[in-house]
Amino acid sequence: MAFGMVRDVLRPTDSPRADRVTYVELFFDLLFVLALTQLSAYLYDNQTPLGAVEGVIMVCALWWAWVSTTWVTNWLDPVKLPVRAAVIALAFVALVMSVSIAEAFGERAWAFAIAYVVFQVGRTAFIVWATARHDRRVARDFSLILCWTVAGGALWIAGALMPLGWQLPLWAAALALELLGTVLGFPVPGHGKVRLSSWDLSGPHIAERTSLFVLIALGEGLLVTGFAFVDKESSVASIAAMMTAFVAAAATWWIYFDHGERIGAEAIEASDEPARLARTVYTWVHLPIIAGIVLLSVGDKEMLALPDQHGLAATVVVVGAPILFLTGTVLFRRVLEGRWARAQLIGLVALVLLAGVGLAGVIVTVLALSIATALVLVGVAAGETVERLRRGRRSGG
Numbered sequence: 001m002a003f004g005m006v007r008d009v010l011r012p013t014d015s016p017r018a019d020r021v022t023y024v025e026l027f028f029d030l031l032f033v034l035a036l037t038q039l040s041a042y043l044y045d046n047q048t049p050l051g052a053v054e055g056v057i058m059v060c061a062l063w064w065a066w067v068s069t070t071w072v073t074n075w076l077d078p079v080k081l082p083v084r085a086a087v088i089a090l091a092f093v094a095l096v097m098s099v100s101i102a103e104a105f106g107e108r109a110w111a112f113a114i115a116y117v118v119f120q121v122g123r124t125a126f127i128v129w130a131t132a133r134h135d136r137r138v139a140r141d142f143s144l145i146l147c148w149t150v151a152g153g154a155l156w157i158a159g160a161l162m163p164l165g166w167q168l169p170l171w172a173a174a175l176a177l178e179l180l181g182t183v184l185g186f187p188v189p190g191h192g193k194v195r196l197s198s199w200d201l202s203g204p205h206i207a208e209r210t211s212l213f214v215l216i217a218l219g220e221g222l223l224v225t226g227f228a229f230v231d232k233e234s235s236v237a238s239i240a241a242m243m244t245a246f247v248a249a250a251a252t253w254w255i256y257f258d259h260g261e262r263i264g265a266e267a268i269e270a271s272d273e274p275a276r277l278a279r280t281v282y283t284w285v286h287l288p289i290i291a292g293i294v295l296l297s298v299g300d301k302e303m304l305a306l307p308d309q310h311g312l313a314a315t316v317v318v319v320g321a322p323i324l325f326l327t328g329t330v331l332f333r334r335v336l337e338g339r340w341a342r343a344q345l346i347g348l349v350a351l352v353l354l355a356g357v358g359l360a361g362v363i364v365t366v367l368a369l370s371i372a373t374a375l376v377l378v379g380v381a382a383g384e385t386v387e388r389l390r391r392g393r394r395s396g397g
Contacts, residue, residue: 004132004139009080011202019204021212022078028069028091029216035062035098036220040297042102047313053168054105059291060175065094065119067283070209072127074201075138086126093119109167113160117153120178124149141186141194148181148188182279199275203268210264210282214256217290218249221297225249228304237307241367244374245300248322251377252293255329255344258381259388267336277335285331292325299370307367314366315358322373323351326380343383350376 011018039062043055069090076083093115100112124146131139152174159170185193225245232238264281271277299318306314326348333341354372358364 003129004134005082005130006133007080007082008134009076009083009130010134011075011077019202019208021205021208022073024078024084024087025070025073025209026212028087028094029066029213031091031094031098032062032066032213033216033220033223035094035101036217036294036297037224038098038101040220040224040294040301042104043295043298044301047317053172056291057168057171057175058101058104059294060179060287061116061171062097063287063290064175064178065097065116066213067210067286068120069123070206070282071201072123073209074205075135076127076130082130086123090119090123093122105164105167109160113156113171117156120149121146121153137198140191141199144186144188144191144194145181148177148186152177152181182283196275196279197273201268201275201278203271203274203278204265206278206282207265207268210286211257214286214289214293215253217293218253221293221300222246222249224297225300225304228301232304237367238304241300241303241307241370244303244367244370248296248300248370248374248377251374251381252296252322252325254381255326255377255384256289258385259393263336264332281332281335285328285335287328288324289328289332292321292323292328295321295324299366303366303370308365310358310365310369312359315355315364315369318366318369319351319355319358319373322377323348323355326351341384341387343380343387346383347376347380350379 039055039058042058043051045051046054069087073083073087076086078084078087096115097112097119100108100115103109104112124142128139128142128146131142155170155174155177159167159174162170185195187193222245225242229238229242267281268274268278295317299321302309302314302317326344330341330344330348333339333344351373354369354376358369
């Protein structure tokens with residue numbers, strides 16, 4: 001009997017569904033709201049060098065799980081029942097991952113590792129099975145990816161079974177293996193490697209999916225900030241902190257969506273190698289963008305809880321978040337447009353100077369530092385808009 005799903009579940013290329021983001025994909029994204037909320041809480045409670053390393057691993061793992069699924073649903077049509085069922089099953093596994101994050105480096109390490117491996121291996125195996133009879137090239141490429149995913153999965157499971165001293169390096173190695181596979185093209189001896197130049201994909205779909213995830217991450221930050229404000233008694237400091245958090249989130253949205261979000265789909269559609277460009281800007285460059293937004297919610301919570309404190313950890317969180325975000329958006333624009341976004345570069349310089357003030361031991365409270373960073377983001381947003389209008393480009397968002 002021939003291997004593979006009998007029914008063709010590939011996205012139709014001659015239909016509006018080729019680029020459409022489906023509702024089941026948005027349902028899937030809802031589970032990552034919980035994941036980001038749990039991650040934000042973990043980072044807030046573990047503001048140490050070790051906690052930072054663990055947070056980096058969690059951010060990378062969650063982003064890798066989400067963005068890899070986005071690539072799969074770029075080929076497979078979530079309107080078709082088998083694909084819809086697979087996406088819902090992945091959403092359940094994502095739920096298990098999400099509720100395990102707080103103890104991922106503790107009692108629930110095994111739960112997170114097993115869920116992550118089932119998620120990654122199961123999704124990749126599904127697309128191999130779904131395309132084996134209908135697009136052998138895609139099936140072959142994802143078979144190579146599956147080999148690397150299984151190897152990485154073994155390291156995830158091994159790390160969960162080992163003490164923390166071994167867990168951290170094994171999980172870091174597992175992530176490094178997956179990321180290295182992407183760079184090298186997932187080579188397997190005797191079977192060649194994946195060639196992105198042969199991949200055809202929907203630029204509008206990937207661009208819209210990623211933009212929606214950015215929006216979800218911003219919403220998660222406002223949710224965390226709102227709950228933190230509700231738990232406190234109203235005061236001048238808490239009200240100022242709440243307003244600052246909102247202004248920073250709105251400026252962050254403006255910087256991403258006013259112009260940069262729209263050009264992604266256009267650039268991919270016009271590219272001779274759309275898959276390679278999409279991998280660069282949406283798999284790699286968006287990682288610091290998402291990490292910065294998640295860290296922004298941690299800084300907001302810190303500002304609300306202890307507005308008058310100051311120190312190294314507070315400075316790293318409050319100023320590091322917008323630095324990460326702007327670094328990602330600067331690279332995003334550089335790759336897509338071939339030029340440096342001047343307003344964002346100026347904003348990065350201003351943020352680095354603010355970080356220097358905080359790290360130098362000058363008495364700067366978390367609230368004052370947060371207000372200053374929010375004003376920098378507003379300035380960047382305004383500068384971006386002025387530059388866009390000057391160049392005669394239409395707005396996005």
